[in-house]
Amino acid sequence: MINEEIRDKEIRLIDVDGSQLGIMSAKEAQKIANSKNLDLVKIAPQATPPVCRIMDYGKYKFELAKKEKEARKNQHVVNIKEVRISPSIDEHDFNTKINHALKFLKAGDKVKVTVRFRGREVNHSSLGESLLQRFADSVSELGVVEKKPKLEGKNMAMFLAPKQ
Template identity: 90%
Template sequence: MINEEIRDKEIRLIDSDGSQLGIMSAKEAQRLANSKNMDLVKIAPQANPPVCRVMDYGKYKFELAKKEKEAKKNQHVVSIKEVRISPSIDEHDFNTKVNNAIKFLKSGDKVKVTVRFRGREVHHSSLGETLLQRFADRISELGTVEKRPKLEGKNMAMFIAPKQS
């Protein structure tokens, strides 16, 4: 609550420089804030008596938004990149997929490795599991297996997260 929205009889007032001005009526505090061309802002409504502060509310909101924007800029959003392979993949193609996964892990993204079974290949799901295990062994220095290989329909998936350095 700010300015005229404050309806309490008595409040504890803090000046704009942080010094305590004591307990006074809300009208008197409002008059004091107006004389300084500032706002009266309730900062602790649950206290007895409530605590109010004399401050420039517009500047305060601007600084808050600025800090929030700065914090948002510094955070990294982790996305999930997918690498699809088949159980009958050739060695060179497998190495290419491993290199792609390494590139994703270095940029800080999680990797979902999917083995797609076609037709009757799904009956030999152990081939896919050994392939995914081989994949995990190849990138073990950059990533850790977050979710073990699991068969979901005609796909077997495994999640790999980048190692924390």
């Protein structure tokens, strides 16, 4: 709440430099803020009496937006990329999938490696598990196993995270 929106009978007023001006009516505080060509902003409405501060509200909002933008710029969103393979994958195709996973791990993304079983292949889930273990060993210089291989329906999945 700013300026005329503040309707409390008594407020505690803080000046621009941070010094306390004491407890007074909202109208008096508004007059002081107007005389300095600044805004009266309620910063602690839950306090008794509520705390208001004299400040340039536009400048304050600009600084907040600037800090928020800076914080957003510095954060990195970790995506999960998926690499799908089958238990009967050929060696060259397997190496291509490893190269894709290495590229994702270098970019800082997590990789979900999924082995898809079709038909009766699911009976030989140990083949898929050994294939995923071989995959994890191949990318071990850039990634670590975050979740071990787990069979879910007709898919076996394993998660890899980039090394720190």
